[in-house]
Amino acid sequence: MDVKDSNGTILKEGDTVHVIKDLKVKGSSTVLKRGTVIRGIHLTDNPDEIEGRTDKVKGLVLKTMFLKKG
Template structure:
């Protein structure tokens, strides 16, 4: 099972890549909003090709959909 994870532009993503948000995202269960242009460093791929795990300076353990990301 070889999952190919792509960002919103169709660029392949790999473990450890840095990605940038292309849209403001409100986090579920929190009043925090991740602004467009926020860099997510050192992503990890999941079993789902539409989701990645990452972290920002303030928030750890984020699961983000690849449709809102572009490779930095």
């Protein structure tokens, strides 16, 4: 099962991705700004989601439609 970013590029475990749209983080007042880099992603059982972390927020689950491979 392939996990693809917003452009259709296949994502692999440990890739670096960029956020393409400002995203509010549920349960927090933090906003992930467009262009935020997420390094070392972890693939989940759901092909539409990945796990990652930023300097400010740990344990993020992000939809792949808001990401592009960096």
